[in-house]
Amino acid sequence: MTALPTCREVLEFLGDYDAGELDPMRTAAFERHLEVCASCRNYLVSYRVTIELEKDAFADPGLSEPPEELIAAILSIRRTA
């Protein structure tokens, strides 16, 4: 059985763990640590929430009509190239 990792090891490789990129032995060891460490469980949950918030941060509808002067400038370059 793989030794129980420390909080430092868990948080350092949390991204790999969360992406499912750790080998099964190490994943099991991480999960044993998470079972007994509320602080790392809290960290994992807030880390995942952070990623979801990031992905949502730019979801506001943005510009839909392109600026006419930019369109004209690009097409002008195209015609003179």
Next chain:
Amino acid sequence: MPCPRRYLFVRPHLLVSQVPRRARASRRPHRLPAPVQPASPAPQASPADPEADLLARLRAGDEAAYAQLVREQTPALLRVTSRLLRSDDEARDAVQDAFVAAFRALPRFRAESRLGTWIYRIAINAALARLRARATVDEVSLDEWLPRFVEDGHQAEPSEPWPADAGAERREVRERVRAAIDRLPDSYRTVVLLRDIEELTTDEAAQALGISTGAVKVRLHRARQALRALLDPWMRGEAA
């Protein structure tokens, strides 16, 4: 009309990345459509295939086709270049760079990805080229936002849970998160934008940034940790 500004900072080897983006189920409305078709022979004009029709018209030099392409793609390109450059003026210049590069590369475009996806990549590379060309600024360290540990490896300050209803006010949350992303050093901010916001794969982000996939993974993890730390007081209601 004044002569439009014209820049060609895009690195030739970064111009044409035609690796198809992995199709993702969670694409949001502001995204460009994921590439759907594998490599195909030279497209033939056909009413049933508007993309192939447009490409054929572009290759024939049809001015209306160029106008259609520029008009359709510019809003999405401005969004991504604005996020990367944090300057509307520079974003416009980067979009211009991207179209100039795309027009030149069009004869070599092999339709292995959608036209829009291809130009979108070129625009990302144009924005990154501009970012690299800026005067070097001392980057702040992420260290103060990374977790700290005591000698035996335990967290120095235990992580507290975030309330389930934290961030219920969506617009304010988005502003907070965008502000937090803007506080990151560029080398981390660009990785977050390319991987988590633009949803490039690790390989694609590494290629665009000219760094290893390992470096992309490390920077992404640290950037997410820093963002978590920046949001933590507010999410727990300890900061206004």
